[in-house]
Amino acid sequence: MFKIYRRTSLGCAKFFELTTLKWNPLFQFCRATSTSNSSSFVVSYLVNNCAFSQKTALKASRNLHFSKPQNPDSVLSFFRNHAFSNSHISHILQRVPQLLSYNTQKVLLPKFEFFRSKGASSLDIIHAVTACPYFLRRSLENHIIPTYDFIRGFLPPLFTDKQIIDFLIRNPWLLYESRGVVNLKLLLDSGxxxxxxxxxHRRWCRLLCSGDISKTVQELKQMGFDASLSTFCIALVAKRNLGESKWAEKIDTYKRWGWSQEQVLLAFRRQPYCMLSSCDKINAVMSYWVEQAGFNSVDLVKTPGIILLSLRKRIAPRACVLQFLVSKGLLRKDASLTTPFVLTEKLFLENYVKRFREDSSHLLKLHTEHESWK
Structure with missing residues (x-):
C-alpha cells in the first residue's frame, strides 16, 4: 500500500514538475532570445546584402523571419539572373522585403514565365516589377491571369498579346490592386x-486604382456628361484629382471673375481641363483678359480652353491684334473674340493679319512684340 502511494506521489510530483517547467519564464526567455537572434540576422543580412539602411532593415525585420541565408540568397540570385541591377533589387526589396522568403521556382518564376509567354521582354518585366513590385505577392492563377483575361476582353479585338501585356506593363498597379479592375468594369458598364x-490608363492608372470611383461617375452623369465622349474621362480625372475642397476653391476663383455656378459647370462640361488649371493661372488669364485686353470674362465660358493656353505666347499677342482690329472697326460687330485664340498660328495670321493688307505690317509687329510679353 505504501509502495503504491509512493509511486503515485512520485508520478504526481514529476507531472507537476514537467507542468511547471513548461511554463517556466526561463523557456520564454530562451524563445525570445532565439527570436532576437533571428531578427538580428535579418537586419545584418539586409544591411550587408541588400543595401538597406539600419533603420529600414530594423523596420523590415519585424515582419521578415529567416535564420539562414540560403533562401534570401536564392531570391537575390533569381533577380540578378533576370538582369535586375543591384539598385533595382534594393529598390524592390525595400518596398516588399517579404519577397526574400519566397520560393523562387514555385512563386516568382511562374509569373515571369507567364509574362514572357505573352511577349514581354526582360526590360518590360524589369520595368513592371520595379514600378510595382507588390504584384509579385498576388496569386498568378487567382489574380494575375484573370486580370490579363479581363483586360484582353475590353481592349479592341485587333490588340495582340504583346500589346495587351504592354498595356499592363505600363499600368502594373492593375496587377496588384483589385480596385483597378473593379473600376475598369464600372467604366465599361457606364458606357x-x-x-x-x-x-x-496611360496617364492616370494610379488614380483609378486608388479608390472607389462609382460616386464620381454618378456625379458626372448628373452634370450632363456623356460617358461615350473623351471629355467624360478627363472630367473624371479632374474630379478625382481635386477633391471637394480644391474643387470648391476653383469654383470660387471663377466666381470672383463674374461667372455663376452654372457657368462654371457649363465651362467644365465643354473643357474639363479648365478645372485642372491652377488658381494662379486662372487669375492671370482672367486679369489680362478683363483688365488689359478689355474683354468680358463671360466670353471664356464658351471657349474655356483659352484658359489653358500660354498667356505670353498665345493670348497676349493675339489679344493685341484683336484690340487693334476692334478699335479700327475692321471686325464685324458679331465677330467672335474667342475663336481667334484657338486657331493654328498659320490660320490666325492669314485671317487676322495678312487679310488686312494696309495694316498687315503693323499687325504683324504687334503680334511679334507681344510674344515677349511678361
Missing amino acids: VPGSNIVKL
Whole structure:
C-alpha cells in the first residue's frame, strides 16, 4: 500500500514538475532570445546584402523571419539572373522585403514565365516589377491571369498579346490592386469605350486604382456628361484629382471673375481641363483678359480652353491684334473674340493679319512684340 502511494506521489510530483517547467519564464526567455537572434540576422543580412539602411532593415525585420541565408540568397540570385541591377533589387526589396522568403521556382518564376509567354521582354518585366513590385505577392492563377483575361476582353479585338501585356506593363498597379479592375468594369458598364479607357490608363492608372470611383461617375452623369465622349474621362480625372475642397476653391476663383455656378459647370462640361488649371493661372488669364485686353470674362465660358493656353505666347499677342482690329472697326460687330485664340498660328495670321493688307505690317509687329510679353 505504501509502495503504491509512493509511486503515485512520485508520478504526481514529476507531472507537476514537467507542468511547471513548461511554463517556466526561463523557456520564454530562451524563445525570445532565439527570436532576437533571428531578427538580428535579418537586419545584418539586409544591411550587408541588400543595401538597406539600419533603420529600414530594423523596420523590415519585424515582419521578415529567416535564420539562414540560403533562401534570401536564392531570391537575390533569381533577380540578378533576370538582369535586375543591384539598385533595382534594393529598390524592390525595400518596398516588399517579404519577397526574400519566397520560393523562387514555385512563386516568382511562374509569373515571369507567364509574362514572357505573352511577349514581354526582360526590360518590360524589369520595368513592371520595379514600378510595382507588390504584384509579385498576388496569386498568378487567382489574380494575375484573370486580370490579363479581363483586360484582353475590353481592349479592341485587333490588340495582340504583346500589346495587351504592354498595356499592363505600363499600368502594373492593375496587377496588384483589385480596385483597378473593379473600376475598369464600372467604366465599361457606364458606357465608356475601351479605347478611351486605354488613353485614361496611360496617364492616370494610379488614380483609378486608388479608390472607389462609382460616386464620381454618378456625379458626372448628373452634370450632363456623356460617358461615350473623351471629355467624360478627363472630367473624371479632374474630379478625382481635386477633391471637394480644391474643387470648391476653383469654383470660387471663377466666381470672383463674374461667372455663376452654372457657368462654371457649363465651362467644365465643354473643357474639363479648365478645372485642372491652377488658381494662379486662372487669375492671370482672367486679369489680362478683363483688365488689359478689355474683354468680358463671360466670353471664356464658351471657349474655356483659352484658359489653358500660354498667356505670353498665345493670348497676349493675339489679344493685341484683336484690340487693334476692334478699335479700327475692321471686325464685324458679331465677330467672335474667342475663336481667334484657338486657331493654328498659320490660320490666325492669314485671317487676322495678312487679310488686312494696309495694316498687315503693323499687325504683324504687334503680334511679334507681344510674344515677349511678361
